[in-house]
Amino acid sequence: MAKILVGVKFSLKVDNLIMDPRTLEVKEDETPKQMGDMDKRALEEALRIKEKTNGEVTVISIGPPDAKKILMEAYAMGADEAYLLPVESIPDTHVVSRIIAEFYNKHGPYDLIILGASSTDSFTSTLGARVAGLLGIPILPFAKKIEIEGDEVTIESELGDGTYKFKSKMPAVVTVTLEINEPRIPTLKDILKAKRRQIFEISPNELGVDIGESLVKISEVKAYEEKRKNIIFDASDPSKIGEIIDKLIEHLREEGVL
Amino acid sequence: MSIIIYGEKERSFQELLSAAKIIKEKIGDAIYAVVIGHNISDLAEKVASLDIDGVYLFDDEQFRAFNPEIYFRALKMIIDETNANIVMLESNYKTKILGGLLASTLNLGLIVDIVEISFEDGKILTKRPVYAGKALSTQIIEGNKAVMTLKPGIFSPTEFGGKKANIIKKSIDVADVKMSLIEFTPKVVVGEIPLEDAEVVIGAGRGVKKKEDLEMIKELAKTLEGAWGVTRPLAADYGWAPEWIGISGVSIKPKLYIAIGISGQPQHTSGIRGSKIIVAINKDPDAPIFKFADYGIIGDLYQILPELVKRLKEIKGEK
Ligand SMILES: Cc1cc2nc3c(=O)[nH]c(=O)nc-3n(C[C@H](O)[C@H](O)[C@H](O)COP(=O)(O)OP(=O)(O)OC[C@H]3O[C@@H](n4cnc5c(N)ncnc54)[C@H](O)[C@@H]3O)c2cc1C
Ligand SMILES: Nc1ncnc2c1ncn2[C@@H]1O[C@H](COP(=O)(O)O)[C@@H](O)[C@H]1O
Numbered sequence: 001m002a003k004i005l006v007g008v009k010f011s012l013k014v015d016n017l018i019m020d021p022r023t024l025e026v027k028e029d030e031t032p033k034q035m036g037d038m039d040k041r042a043l044e045e046a047l048r049i050k051e052k053t054n055g056e057v058t059v060i061s062i063g064p065p066d067a068k069k070i071l072m073e074a075y076a077m078g079a080d081e082a083y084l085l086p087v088e089s090i091p092d093t094h095v096v097s098r099i100i101a102e103f104y105n106k107h108g109p110y111d112l113i114i115l116g117a118s119s120t121d122s123f124t125s126t127l128g129a130r131v132a133g134l135l136g137i138p139i140l141p142f143a144k145k146i147e148i149e150g151d152e153v154t155i156e157s158e159l160g161d162g163t164y165k166f167k168s169k170m171p172a173v174v175t176v177t178l179e180i181n182e183p184r185i186p187t188l189k190d191i192l193k194a195k196r197r198q199i200f201e202i203s204p205n206e207l208g209v210d211i212g213e214s215l216v217k218i219s220e221v222k223a224y225e226e227k228r229k230n231i232i233f234d235a236s237d238p239s240k241i242g243e244i245i246d247k248l249i250e251h252l253r254e255e256g257v258l
Numbered sequence: 259m260s261i262i263i264y265g266e267k268e269r270s271f272q273e274l275l276s277a278a279k280i281i282k283e284k285i286g287d288a289i290y291a292v293v294i295g296h297n298i299s300d301l302a303e304k305v306a307s308l309d310i311d312g313v314y315l316f317d318d319e320q321f322r323a324f325n326p327e328i329y330f331r332a333l334k335m336i337i338d339e340t341n342a343n344i345v346m347l348e349s350n351y352k353t354k355i356l357g358g359l360l361a362s363t364l365n366l367g368l369i370v371d372i373v374e375i376s377f378e379d380g381k382i383l384t385k386r387p388v389y390a391g392k393a394l395s396t397q398i399i400e401g402n403k404a405v406m407t408l409k410p411g412i413f414s415p416t417e418f419g420g421k422k423a424n425i426i427k428k429s430i431d432v433a434d435v436k437m438s439l440i441e442f443t444p445k446v447v448v449g450e451i452p453l454e455d456a457e458v459v460i461g462a463g464r465g466v467k468k469k470e471d472l473e474m475i476k477e478l479a480k481t482l483e484g485a486w487g488v489t490r491p492l493a494a495d496y497g498w499a500p501e502w503i504g505i506s507g508v509s510i511k512p513k514l515y516i517a518i519g520i521s522g523q524p525q526h527t528s529g530i531r532g533s534k535i536i537v538a539i540n541k542d543p544d545a546p547i548f549k550f551a552d553y554g555i556i557g558d559l560y561q562i563l564p565e566l567v568k569r570l571k572e573i574k575g576e577k
Contacts, residue, residue, distance in 0.1 A: 014390040014524055026393050097362060121389055123505065124370050125351070129326070129358025138437040139326055141355045154440070159324060159351040165441035166325070172437075178506070179494050215367035215404070216397050219383075223393045228536060228552050235557035236541070241565050244555060248537070249569060251553055257458075257514040257535045258482075258573075 002055035002148060002170075004046040005110040007100055008039040008074060009090070010067035012121040017223065024223040028089070035070040038116025042176050044183040046114045047078045049148055056080050058110070060103055062087055062096050068199050075194035076186035083200045085207070092214045093122075095204075097130035102207035104135060109171055112153065117142045117175040128175035138168040144179040259402075260288040260311075260340045264333060264356075265348035266295075271305045272415030274346050277408055279416070280375050281344055281382060285402055290314060292336050294329055296322040299425075306423040308416055313425045320432050323442040324352050330359045331430050337364065344382075349407035357405045367404035369397055373412045390505055391528020411454070411511050411532060445500060451485040453503065458484025459512045461503055461530070464491055465519015465540065465559050469498050474563045475518060481570045484512070489526050504529035519559050522547025539563075 010033050018030040035043075046057045059074040061067045062085040071082035085099055104110060113132075118125040132139035143155035154167040155174060186194070204211050231251070233244040252258040261282055263274040271291055278289045288311040293302040295317065302315040316332045333356060337345060345360060347353035349371050361368035373394075374385035382399040384406065453459060460479040462472060472486075479486040487510070493502040501507055504526040511532030518539045520526060527550050530536060538551035541558050548554045555562055 012389060014392060017389055017392055019393075026389065093358075093368065094361070097358075118506070123388065123390070124368075125354040126358035126361070126368060126370060129355045130362040130368075133359040133362030139355060139359065140437070141326065142351055160445075162323075162442055162444040164324065164439060166437055167440050168437040178490075215365075215400050216369055217400060219396045219398055221388060221393050221395045223389075224387075224391075224531075226549055228550055230549065230551065230554070232543075232548055232551070232554040232556060234543070235555050235562060236543075238557070238561050241557065241562055242569075244557075245562070245566050245569050248553055248555065248566075249573065252514065252535065252537070255535050255552075 002049055002053045002112060003108075003110045004049060004055060004057050005100075005104060005108065005113045006039075006043050006046045006057060006059045006074075006079070007113070007115045007127070008043060008059055008061050008070055009036045009116075009119045009121075010034075010061060010063040010070055011036040011039070011119055014121055019223045024225060026221045026223055028221070033066070035073055036116050036120040038118055038120070038176060038178060040183045041178060041180050042114040042116050043074055043077060043079065044181050045146055045176055046112070047184070048181070049112070049146070050078075050080075053148065055111075058083065058107070060085060060100065062099050062204070063090055064088060071199045072194050072197070073186070075197045076190045077184055078190075081200065082197070083202060085202055085204055087204060087211055091211050092216055092218070093124050093127050093130055094214045094216070095209065095211050097127055097134060098209045098213075099204050099207060100127075100131050101134035102209055103202070104131075106207060111151075111170040113171075113173045115173065115175050117177045125175075128173045132173040135171075135173075138172040140166045140168060140172055140174045143174050143176045146174060146176070146180070259286050259344070260290060260342045261286050261344040261346065262290055262292060262333070262337055262340065262342040263346045264292045264294070264353070268301065268304050269415060270348040270410065271308060272418075273410065273413040274348060274408060275308050275310065275416040276413045277372075277375055278344075278346050284377050284380075286344065288312070288340070290336065290340055290342070292316070292333060294321050294332050302425050304418065306425050307418050307420065308423075309420045310423045312423050314428050315425050316428050316430070318429060323439055325435070325437065325439045326352070326355045326359065327435050327437045328430070328432055330356055331432075332428070333360060334363065335428065335430060343403045345405040347405065347407045349409050353407050357407050361405045367399045367401070368406075369399065369404060370407040372406050372408045375406075387528060390524035391531060392524050409509070411509070453485050453487050453501070453508050453510050456485035456510070457512050458482040458514045459503075459510050459516075459533075460484060460486045461488065461515060461517045461520055462486065462492060463489040463518065463520030463526075466492070469496070471560075472498060474567070478516070478563065478567050478570070481567055481574065482514070484514070489520055517547050517551070518563070520547055521545050522550050
């Protein structure tokens with residue numbers, strides 16, 4: 001009977017960033033948001049473990065009131081309990097990890113905490129390790145496969161130089177990558193049913209976390225200006241290909257890259 | 259105030275040291291390197307010949323392959339001993355985990371994937387890419403206490419030479435470690451140039467329809483004496499290659515990158531930003547990759563590639 005805690009972030013859709021065209025300042029408030037790509041897989045994996053072990057899945061999100069949207073989605077997918085820890089804007093990973101750890105202490109213990117390996121927008125890939133560090137439990141990172149047996153969890157992950165297989169006793173924190181599974185798509189019926197479910201709220205304050213305590217201050221976020229030459233040749237008419245390739249080669253020679 | 263640097267390769271230490279010196283100049287008094295692994299005294303010797311104040315060496319079977327808990331303990335021991343306030347790591351999967359563990363247990367700030375370091379009003383100011391590499395975030399470290407991971411290939415490497423630093427051998431007890439590494443299969447790359455170091459990279463995307471068609475890509479790479487790589491779906495979904503280029507894969511910085519049949523999603527383009535010249539070949543005139551390219555050809559890769567390879571071979575033959 002595995003009890004699992006999953007963290008999902010109300011993340012910016014990075015493909016639809018809204019920015020001020022003049023200053024290139026990113027307008028986070030106006031940018032559409034969704035459940036993170038890896039977070040959704042964390043939830044899916046938790047649900048699969050729950051189904052196998054007759055377990056229980058609690059989902060939390062530290063985010064603005066709008067983040068209820070992704071908690072509804074979590075209910076529709078099959079979560080047992082969903083909590084919003086309301087904040088005006090999402091604080092840095094230091095504060096978020098403190099909140100998750102305190103939630104674990106007050107509402108847990110859980111056998112597993114499953115998070116995405118990286119959030120879609122800030123992509124720090126550090127939250128799992130931070131939570132594990134605070135709780136003094138193992139971190140099994142970047143899992144592309146999870147197996148549970150008795151009170152032990154085993155994962156497989158790629159860490160750049162090869163494939164690793166790690167094992168530890170639970171409780172533990174596991175973070176998952178995109179490869180791990182294909183998340184389920186809830187049916188319309190599940191979605192409608194989820195609308196009647198209650199989303200619980202606990203303020204970070206109640207957990208004893210001061211959201212102003214972060215050690216790193218973000219002073220600005222600016223979109224990159226793409227400074228490429230954008231010299232484009234149209235070879236959709238195949239008879240032009242030869243001539244265009246010659247031109248391209250000439251350019252590349254001038255650039256000194258051929 | 260001392261600064262700790264930790265990487266896996268000679269080159270990592272060379273780059274980390276350049277960055278550490280920016281901080282030492284303003285607020286630091288010593289820079290120490292930590293070397294961890296098995297049979298790696300050569301690396302420690304090499305690092306000791308950088309202009310550095312000392313090298314701590316953990317050389318033991320237990321460090322043969324990465325285990326977050328064990329590596330974390332080793333680093334923490336040195337941070338405690340040297341009273342370090344700044345810990346600089348080469349950015350990769352492993353150090354993100356080590357960084358997270360160190361920052362939370364030592365109550366340090368944490369910034370990953372740093373590409374720029376400077377000072378403002380006596381505080382360390384860093385920049386890092388966010389939003390799948392579409393934007394740059396400026397972050398200020400309060401109290402100048404932090405773990406920082408630095409993107410490889412950004413800070414220019416410090417040269418070897420100069421006085422030799424002391425190498426101090428260290429060990430830790432791992433009897434009570436909770437987590438075990440039960441298997442490690444190293445990645446085998448045979449006879450091909452690693453993507454990270456290649457001067458020319460040819461990238462293939464889903465415009466390449468069959469695995470056999472990758473031969474055209476490899477042929478082009480061979481002609482230009484470069485490496486070839488793919489987008490995530492080709493590696494992770496189809497299994498045509500062991501790794502991919504982009505935010506969740508490898509970052510490249512060649513002189514020339516040719517993106518073939520690649521749409522140019524931000525998760526891919528964030529990994530190619532360091533390329534000097536980018537060429538795109540795509541049949542869709544509206545493909546976002548063209549905004550990211552210096553030169554582009556709109557057209558069918560199956561018609562363009564054979565011709566391009568033929569012409570390039572002629573030219574190479576001319577020389
Ligand atoms: C969290 C996360 C992390 C990710 N990390 C990465 C990453 O690190 N790297 C990465 O690459 N992706 C990554 N992705 C996936 C990324 O979002 C895109 O899905 C992926 O890059 C698209 O690959 P593609 O360009 O090959 O395919 P597509 O987007 O399908 O593009 C194929 C292109 O080929 C063109 N084409 C088709 N036929 C032809 C032809 N005959 N001739 C010429 N052109 C043709 C089409 O016009 C199209 O533009 C990530 C996604 C997520 C959510
Ligand atoms: N505000 C948040 N609320 C809940 N979970 C979060 C939040 N931010 C990040 N996470 C989780 O932590 C993972 C890694 O985030 P990061 O370390 O920022 O890349 C995400 O994939 C989520 O599962």
